[in-house]
Amino acid sequence: MFAFQKFGIAISFLLFSTLSTQGAIAQDAATQDKAKQVWQVLDYLAVDYGAAVQGGLVVSKNEYAEMQEFSENAEKQLASLPKTAASSDLLLKAGKLRKLIANKASADEVASLSRTLATQVLQVYPVPLSPSKAPDLGRGSALYQANCASCHGAQGHGDGPLAAQLNPPPIALSGHDRAKERSVFSLQQIISHGVAGTSMPSFAQLSEDDRWAIAFFASTLPYSDADRKAGKAAWASDAAIRGVLPNLSALTQSSETALSKQLPSTAGPVLAYLRSEPNIVIASDEDSLALAKTKLSESIRALESGDKGNASRLALSAYLDGFEIAEPALAAKNKQLFDDLEKGMGAFRAIVNSGQIDEAKAAEQNLQSLLTQAQDALVNATDDPLGTFLGAFAILLREGLEALLVVVAMVAFLKKADRRDVLKYVHAGWVTALAGGGVTWAVATYLVDFSGASREMTEGFSAIFAAVVLLAVGIWMHQKSMAGRWQAYVKEKLSSALNRRSALMLFILSFVTVYREVFETVLFYAALWTGGNGGYMLLGMGAAIVILAIVAVILLRTSARLPISQFFAASSALVAILAFVMVGKGVAALQKVGVFEITPIAFPQVDLLGIYPTMQTVVSQLFILTIIIASVIYNVRSAKK
16 A cells, blocks of 8 residues: 555655745746836836936926936845846946936936846846737727726827826827837836836736737837838838847837837837737747847856856756747757757756856857757758658657556556446546647647746656656555465455545546646647648547557557466556656756756766756656665565565
8 A cells, every 4th residue: 555655745745846946936036026127117217317307407306306216216126136246237337327317417328327227137137028929909909998098098198088187197108209218018017017106007907918918009109000001111121120120029128219220210110010010020930049049149148257147047048938939840840950959958058057168158159050950940841741740640659658558557457456446537537638638739829828947847747746656656566466365455455445535646647647748749739730731740640549549459458468466566667667767757857947957977868768868867767766676675575574
């Protein structure tokens, strides 16, 4: 009964690990939120200081007092953020900004320093700067009319029915002078947090998607249809413009004033067009690889400046926000290149964490070359029917085999033990997992984009969960294989062993094991489906299902012919191997999202067995192996007594 008695301990350990990780994530989220607020204050100073001071003279006492208060607030909030190598420089610039405002410096000088400092804040404390998908401007318009028009006016002229009652009055969103200084991101932050000292409230009660939708709609109000038409023509005719605004993140961060330095004659019209049609710049797989290249370069610059913490965060971002997005498509089209990049990304993060600048530069150059090859592979790959068929076949066969072995082992065990009444829990588990895969496909396609972090976290924790349970079950099976008197044990003891709690455990194990593989398969198939060879993909999937079914039948028939003691011995060996594999893959997945460190070692990589050349994965598998060996020795000695 080892598996069932120790299951609670294993789950407690797993939950503790999960909660600890969640705590770390929550702490990061709090830092991000504070960094966003600092950025918002600095952006406000850059945009509105000119309305308070002109030619060294205060033209609005209230506005000027607000500018002084905001500059002091920015300095205090920066001081409260987690310390980094760049903290002293940030505080130095914040102090200089406060003094400029106190001395009534020019608007250009204040705006320049404010924007420089704001940019640096987001470099040191990276935060999401764009929505996960293209905002719905139709919904943004409806939400604006419901929540904003009463103050800002239906057309954004600052003439809503409540405007006359407000002091200071609401800004005219349609006014071009102020609007050209604001990015969509700055508008989203104002909507999210409000503006202290004004009647502008926070709309944090709205969802993240809704706040982005309002921000995008509001950003279109200063522009005319003629602006949008001119912007559309410029976007279509000039490839250089598309290079300046390659994705949604670049669009949300761009203001007309900043963009005019690169696009002197077309900045306004281009933004007018793209803000009204944000789906135009949704990042493709190639775009995400370009982002990975940028993050790698930024990581090297941060490391050279002595900011190892920021360099590590940028290195992780290069993987999660860049490479991971394109991973399914690349793995389906060039598996070797995918493997080389994944290994290289892990090695780069380890080198950066160790602070080895020269080695990091060499690793970065190699990755840049590999990423260029990956971009070419995705752009130039021909979606031939045979390639699609083989890709779909190999993916399902590879991902499905592990899950099949676990489920078949449970089914065979229950049949052997004459407990067919409990089979329904196992079958319910894998059927629910398959249904969950269908839901995942629909959600990933039509509702949200799964981030690289969420994908790896799902795969990592589910693998470790399965490994813990399988290890416990394997030890128990081996114990019983050494004890003898099987028929009596099965008839007298098994009923109490397989109570409702244990049946629920079997359901959970079946679900988690299968869903983990289904989750990853869905992501790979989504990448293949975009190639337009859907029929051939379905044929490949069907062929893999046939092979898996044949393997399942062979395993079930073979196990039925084995004497029960041999069956338990063989089953215990199988689940122990699977536990060994799962823990290696689970730790490797969690290394990718920064939950565990990466310490490379000279060791072979065997993907089939979950063996990877890092200290953390090897130690975890050695730990599992030690438990297995110790349990076998203990069980053998106990049987001889």
